[in-house]
Amino acid sequence: MPTSQLRVVQWATGNIGTHALRAVLDHPALDLAGVYVHSPAKAGRDAGELCGRDPAGVTTTGDVEEILALGADCVLYMPLTCDADVVCRLLAAGTNIVTTRGEFHHPASMKPSLRQRVEAACAEGGTSIHSTGSSPGFITEAVPLVLTSIQRRLERLRIDEYADLSRRDSPAMLFDVMGFGRSPSTFDERRLTHARTSFGPSLRLVAEALSLPLDSVEASGELATARRTVEIAAGTVEEGTVAGQRISALGMRDGSPLLTFRATWYCTTDLEPAWDVRDTGWRVTVDGDAPLDIDIRFPVPLERMASVSPGYTANRAVNAVPMVCAAEPGIRSTVDLPQVVAAMA
Template identity: 70%
Template sequence: MEQPFRSVPVGTAVAPEGDGNRPLRVVQWATGNIGTRALRAVIDHPNLTLAGVYVHSDDKAGQEAGELCGRDPVGVRATRELDDILALDADCVLYMPLRFDLDEVCRILASGTHIVTTRGEFHHPRTMDPAIRTAVEEACALGRTSIHSTGSSPGFITEAVPLVLSSIQRRLDHLAIDEYADLSQRNSPGILFEIMGFGGPADTFEEFRLAHVQSNFGPSLSALADALGLSLDSIEASGEVALARNPVTIAAGTIDAGTVAAQRITVSGMKDGRELMRFRPTWYCTGDLDADWDLHSTGWHISVDGDAPLDIEMRFPVPLDRMSEVSPSYTANRAVNAIPAVCAAQPGIRTTVELPLIVPEFS
């Protein structure tokens, strides 16, 4: 069934208070793979100044920020104390922890510091947990601050790119985004084994993963649909796994034969009884699987079915042995580039469609 849609104007930003020529003072929160890359980008940025670094481990506390990310010393030492961060009166915190903490987010926002985060809780305010949304919005009102979720996926590929592609449409019948990621060279055991479930039994996969992936990508699809005037009726998720036929050693550790070595999850945005848009990641650690899957190289495939059909391949032209070195940039850079727009936005939870186009500053 054809779905006509309307365009929606981008939200209006306001100029930040204070000297518009002053570099924005930024705190990097967490220094994992993504956080370390963001920290480096802030240090190198011509119009940002590193104000502080928050870390979660004792061995990183007290370390020089530059040394944490392979840069020369910059005169900033990492801390594990939230009060130390709040005392900095920074313009923005790049919030990139493994786990979300409502209390610390609200304290940061209420203190007068904006947040750009790569976590997925804030892509679609309307479908957030009402208690969490209320607490965050009250903190934003108190501090006159804004918070924005972004990254490569979700964010760039599920919101920014589809919005650009839709600008040449006057009818949208179906949007499909396929993501492919060869994770064999990603040295992140906590993420791959503990969060994503690789190396685990197949019979616990659905319980372990579907709700997590749906909660991360469903809100992003809902935000996109709302922006196009095509609000979804529901978000549905399904998934399947492929098992390793033989033991395989990857950068993060070992995956035993008969355990999960690849996963394919479909998050569907439903309208009027059919799938209107879909995000389907295929994440894998080896090609030696018990299933005949089409494993593309790392990147995205986007197809748009409408009155101006499109079929687009976006590949990461990076050798596999360098992927772990390069891939964090895809997520970290968009968050860093969004800082000026978020600091200039109206207070509240701001979505991609409410912010101006994210444009980087190189000099």
């Protein structure tokens, strides 16, 4: 890995991006070179002040050309939507990318036209791009690869994710985006099957790394309603409206699920039908010749979860910057990179 300071740009300063910005400012091996912001209200401000820190001497900008002119080693790319033109311009200009966007976890799962464009840009700039985060990323790739390293026979690996959203004070996200509080009859069914595109690439990546390629990735979903009206931090969830969502991605091999990811998100535990829900965190079970049953809990009060949880996604991306900058050009997956090790001091 590089031993000199790496010049990094933070691209976007939403919840995840703001946390990443603080992490870059604190990182002993990274120097903040620039910050790209989408909102005009954020442009022209000092990066440190924007994220609640002392002045950093770096002024934010909404001008892509200014970012390109910096010639940074890496961009932490964290927008709400992926702009392929911008991604390719950065890569072709010689700037590596670590992103929490999900498009680049598994090259073979990408749209062929996008993959071709990105690989060409990487070749031109001698750069690499890597998608990571907490989920997908850490829990769907890094953890399964470690746990299967003590297996010689794998029958099934299952990841369960749980998120208690009752104290999440984000009405727009919970009600408008996720659809909580709606009648089940009006719920957008596409949300229940997006697990195939969101988590399927990670399952395929792990299966191929284990020399057990999947035949297909199937997706399913189900809803639960509130048994009675409940007040949550984001507002009111009426009796009979959506209060629980469960999505699953099943990596199928020889007619059975070899790898499974299932997310259960809920606003109350008083659900119809009754679900077995756990505190926010993950449970990973491995059936093989070295069986495992592992709980990973987030020991954070629900009132603080919204401020703490972005770190689970942002920190891994920041920690991966040196490995990505040292990687061979191309779209680099978790399997391609060395283990991400955090430089704490």
